[in-house]
Amino acid sequence: MDIDQQLLAAAERLFDRNGFNATGMGKLVREARLSSRTVYKHAGNKNALMARVLSERHRRFFEHTDFSTTTALFDSLAEWFAAEGIRGCLFFRAEAETGGDIPEIAAEVAAYHQQLIEHIAELVVRETGQADTQLADQILALFEGATTAATYRGAAVIDAARSCACQLVNARTRP
Amino acid sequence: MDIDQQLLAAAERLFDRNGFNATGMGKLVREARLSSRTVYKHAGNKNALMARVLSERHRRFFEHTDFSTTTALFDSLAEWFAAEGIRGCLFFRAEAETGGDIPEIAAEVAAYHQQLIEHIAELVVRETGQADTQLADQILALFEGATTAATYRGAAVIDAARSCACQLVNARTRP
DNA sequence: ACGCAGGTAAAACGATCGTTTTACCTTGGG
DNA sequence: CCCAAGGTAAAACGATCGTTTTACCTGCGT
Incomplete structure (x- = not known):
């Protein structure tokens, strides 16, 4: 699946450009063109996503x-x-x-x-x-x-x- | 007044140790031993406080x-x-x-x-x-x-x- | 004695946070 | 044919955010 790459790429870009805490999961979900359900299924939670990035x-x-x-x-x-x-x-x-x-x-x-x-x-x-x-x-x-x-x-x-x-x-x- | 020094000292310590976005105004008010009313009278808002720090x-x-x-x-x-x-x-x-x-x-x-x-x-x-x-x-x-x-x-x-x-x-x- | 400048404590504001849930597709394999 | 797997859209959760407001207290100058 390129769903993981899609998610990680968007997360890295937003975290890097705007900061980790300033990047809400809402904006991330929107930018990655995924549903929040899918994001949480793949990433677990925000801290885990930051660690994976x-x-x-x-x-x-x-x-x-x-x-x-x-x-x-x-x-x-x-x-x-x-x-x-x-x-x-x-x-x-x-x-x-x-x-x-x-x-x-x-x-x-x-x-x-x-x-x-x-x-x-x-x-x-x-x-x-x-x-x-x-x-x-x-x-x-x-x-x-x-x-x-x-x-x-x-x-x-x-x-x-x-x-x-x-x-x-x-x-x-x-x- | 040392109220400004009290506020700025607490703000600098918390921003520095825990990060700017991770430091809420609530925690800051508590740590500076001031009321939120006083903090906002002196600092204006969080961005201005960050800039003053x-x-x-x-x-x-x-x-x-x-x-x-x-x-x-x-x-x-x-x-x-x-x-x-x-x-x-x-x-x-x-x-x-x-x-x-x-x-x-x-x-x-x-x-x-x-x-x-x-x-x-x-x-x-x-x-x-x-x-x-x-x-x-x-x-x-x-x-x-x-x-x-x-x-x-x-x-x-x-x-x-x-x-x-x-x-x-x-x-x-x-x- | 009085008023007012300037403090406190605490509640309340709407917004947004991270996260979960509900309800509904779509799709490929037995 | 249909059903599980896995996706979407959207609402809802309680917590916390930054900020304002309400109500009260205190001390100082006149």
């Missing part, structure tokens, strides 16, 4: 993003924003809107963050030949910072962050 | 933060988080929760961002002797990224971001 976003993001090199990482981010618009990190926003109080959502956010950290740590090892927590934290900060700051400064921040990250990595590559 | 936060943040050197900037951020807790940027969160649709709030967020950008640009000039948009964007990304990533990685990200920013600035200081 995050889970799907998680999958799609790591499917899209290329962690093979630092350059590729920030290029992927720029591509993502060009295709999806720049509205900041949906996981951070979900956690902030819910105060971390809804376990199913907090779990999805934590899972995303853990995988993000791991992928960056592996990237560091791959590019410099050794683990380096501080370098990984720096790339993470540049990645998150580009995501946030690009919402009001535009895509130029991503270029700036990429060149900074590459500088850091190159400095470690040949000492 | 952001305006006050803006003032307080720039009063606290030391933009004189790159080191001082990230030290200030670490101090702020130690004192206030780490929950990410309240301005970004306000914009995201409202989808940018409430003009009074969007204006406060834009004003904050503009001043942040300006202060960092001046910091760059002060430390390197010339304007450098790319360097300013890099420091901005590190600043925003530290703010966001510290919510799940902790204060270590701030140290990492500071050392990265200082490296960048020093590389420009003596060429």
Whole structure:
């Protein structure tokens, strides 16, 4: 059934564009062109739907993003924003809107963050030949910072962050 | 009257900890130990209250933060988080929760961002002797990224971001 | 002594929230 | 042929939302 995709696509779009709490189930039902009965049959309730949206976003993001090199990482981010618009990190926003109080959502956010950290740590090892927590934290900060700051400064921040990250990595590559 | 401070303090605490939309006026009235009549006499309505909270936060943040050197900037951020807790940027969160649709709030967020950008640009000039948009964007990304990533990685990200920013600035200081 | 500015407590407003229910299709397989 | 599965449309649920109103109290200036 593409009914699940229809529902999840509408939910992700509305949650992302207008916020989670500001998006009522009524508006969601209307936008997804489904009946509320069907929506609740498929999603359970709003919290579960939010969690599924995050889970799907998680999958799609790591499917899209290329962690093979630092350059590729920030290029992927720029591509993502060009295709999806720049509205900041949906996981951070979900956690902030819910105060971390809804376990199913907090779990999805934590899972995303853990995988993000791991992928960056592996990237560091791959590019410099050794683990380096501080370098990984720096790339993470540049990645998150580009995501946030690009919402009001535009895509130029991503270029700036990429060149900074590459500088850091190159400095470690040949000492 | 400290009635305004009482109201704004409670509002900022609840909005920050639990989110803007998730914080009802009922809970706010209870927590501020005021009557709803008094709250609406002082604040007008919820949107105006949110905007005033952001305006006050803006003032307080720039009063606290030391933009004189790159080191001082990230030290200030670490101090702020130690004192206030780490929950990410309240301005970004306000914009995201409202989808940018409430003009009074969007204006406060834009004003904050503009001043942040300006202060960092001046910091760059002060430390390197010339304007450098790319360097300013890099420091901005590190600043925003530290703010966001510290919510799940902790204060270590701030140290990492500071050392990265200082490296960048020093590389420009003596060429 | 009095009035009024400005506070409280509590009820009430209509709107909207998330969710469930009722009643009615449509459709593919035995 | 028909019946279960699974969809729609729409009404209804109680809770809570943001906001206003009613009724009362208090303290201060003249």
